[in-house]
Amino acid sequence: MEIRIEGLKKYYHSEGKTIKALDGVDLTIPANRIFTLLGPSGCGKTTLLRCIVGLETPDEGEIRIGDTTVLSTQKNIYVPTENRGLGMVFQTYAIWPHMNVFNNVAYPLQNRKLPGKEIRKRVEKTLKFVQLEGLEQRPASRLSGGQQQRVALARALVAEPEVILFDEPLSNLDAKLREETRKELRTFLSGLEITAVYVTHDRIEALALSDTIGVMRAGSIIEIGTPKKIYFDADHQFVADFIGRANLIRSTVISQDTEATVVDSGIGRIICHKRDFPQGGEVILCIRPEFINLDTQQRNVISGILETMIFVGDAYEGEIRVGEELLMVKLAPNTQLEEGAQVDFSISPEHCLLVSL
Ligand SMILES: Nc1ncnc2c1ncn2[C@@H]1O[C@H](COP(=O)(O)OP(=O)(O)OP(=O)(O)O)[C@@H](O)[C@H]1O
Numbered sequence: 040m041e042i043r044i045e046g047l048k049k050y051y052h053s054e055g056k057t058i059k060a061l062d063g064v065d066l067t068i069p070a071n072r073i074f075t076l077l078g079p080s081g082c083g084k085t086t087l088l089r090c091i092v093g094l095e096t097p098d099e100g101e102i103r104i105g106d107t108t109v110l111s112t113q114k115n116i117y118v119p120t121e122n123r124g125l126g127m128v129f130q131t132y133a134i135w136p137h138m139n140v141f142n143n144v145a146y147p148l149q150n151r152k153l154p155g156k157e158i159r160k161r162v163e164k165t166l167k168f169v170q171l172e173g174l175e176q177r178p179a180s181r182l183s184g185g186q187q188q189r190v191a192l193a194r195a196l197v198a199e200p201e202v203i204l205f206d207e208p209l210s211n212l213d214a215k216l217r218e219e220t221r222k223e224l225r226t227f228l229s230g231l232e233i234t235a236v237y238v239t240h241d242r243i244e245a246l247a248l249s250d251t252i253g254v255m256r257a258g259s260i261i262e263i264g265t266p267k268k269i270y271f272d273a274d275h276q277f278v279a280d281f282i283g284r285a286n287l288i289r290s291t292v293i294s295q296d297t298e299a300t301v302v303d304s305g306i307g308r309i310i311c312h313k314r315d316f317p318q319g320g321e322v323i324l325c326i327r328p329e330f331i332n333l334d335t336q337q338r339n340v341i342s343g344i345l346e347t348m349i350f351v352g353d354a355y356e357g358e359i360r361v362g363e364e365l366l367m368v369k370l371a372p373n374t375q376l377e378e379g380a381q382v383d384f385s386i387s388p389e390h391c392l393l394v395s396l
């Protein structure tokens with residue numbers, strides 16, 4: 040089911056100050072896809088999710104889930120959480136510590152009075168998915184934090200709701216389990232007719248899991264796009280910087296033709312990916328470390344000094360000095376260069392992205 044949000048505002052009042060947690064959010068979340076809200080801590084992600092769920096009352100705005108208006112401040116409509124037909128998994132997972140794993144997960148189905156056999160089948164399938172089979176009889180209080188989080192996940196999924204909302208559901212898992220669960224969650228959700236809204240401040244998680252990412256800052260959505268669009272072709276400096284490591288270089292637009300935009304920058308004259316900016320305008324040139332090639336085969340050829348090389352296992356993270364600029368580079372782990380070496384490198388224009396200041 041599609042979710043439509045219009046003009047959503049939520050203000051908190053605390054210690055004599057007004058905090059604009061949501062400052063006019065307009066957003067359409069497509070049906071049956073994974074949509075991620077990504078943004079730094081405090082930007083309003085949880086508040087937006089809580090408004091969709093109905094745990095928070097907005098000051099202004101409208102929310103529709105499918106054909107149903109679940110909230111409208113103008114029309115005075117408020118549908119309570121339990122009637123919105125949603126599944127949810129929160130940052131702080133709320134499971135019943137005194138109940139065992141099976142009963143925690145079975146609860147939503149028992150509530151609906153499904154036959155016992157059907158309940159057992161569904162609970163078993165879901166517990167297998169979250170890798171908790173064999174722990175059915177264990178009281179939830181005697182599980183690790185990560186296992187408790189997976190119980191919460193299983194409980195939200197077991198009823199196979201049409202819309203499911205996640206608020207940083209993997210944050211208590213260790214790195215390896217987090218990566219595995221992320222992959223399985225994507226496979227699992229893709230196989231269902233379900234609209235998933237996922238909140239995270241982890242950019243890798245957002246890139247790996249989502250069909251669409253909405254980037255939030257200070258109570259507003261500032262850009263929406265596919266993971267590739269957001270990573271390679273962001274419109275805003277904030278987005279380009281937030282989604283991955285990037286060299287950001289202040290530049291001036293020199294000329295523009297049908298294929299490229301040319302700028303003058305601290306690393307010289309650079310032919311860039313075409314973007315319409317006025318001649319003489321100030322822009323930011325954004326280059327990701329992995330697109331700096333230690334060869335001279337691309338159109339932008341530059342010389343510099345390799346100042347640092349740090350081995351991080353699957354790569355070297357290096358820094359090349361060009362005049363006043365220090366460029367982050369990602370080099371193959373078998374690179375033979377030493378710190379202090381003079382290097383010639385090149386960057387393809389398609390990986391020289393211009394964003395507004
Ligand atoms: N109950 C509350 N009372 C007062 N201020 C609040 C309340 N809840 C949230 N806020 C404030 O509203 C803003 C948005 O908070 P929110 O929890 O939505 O952020 P978030 O993006 O989920 O952050 P995080 O990634 O840290 O979870 C923050 O400035 C926060 O301090």
Ligand SMILES: [Mg+2]
Binds near residue numbers: 084085086130206
């Ligand atoms: Mg939050």
